[in-house]
Amino acid sequence: MDVAGVTERQLPTPVPVSHQLSGLSAADAAALGLPPDTPFVIGASDGVLANLGIGVLSPERVAV
Numbered sequence: 001m002d003v004a005g006v007t008e009r010q011l012p013t014p015v016p017v018s019h020q021l022s023g024l025s026a027a028d029a030a031a032l033g034l035p036p037d038t039p040f041v042i043g044a045s046d047g048v049l050a051n052l053g054i055g056v057l058s059p060e061r062v063a064v
Contacts, residue, residue, distance in 0.1 A: 017044045018042075020041050
């Protein structure tokens with residue numbers, strides 16, 4: 001992170017992939033066309049799931 005000039009304060013707090021967010025503001029809900037009580041599930045990123053899918057599960061392996 002030092003090389004990239006990124007600090008911990010710039011990163012989101014890690015949460016489990018099952019974590020849900022709720023409580024959209026009325027303005028955000030209207031802009032998205034969603035009810036304000038719509039839950040958002042964090043899930044996982046494509047890169048993480050791709051590595052899992054091809055079995056790259058240890059530091060000794062790499063996916064290209």
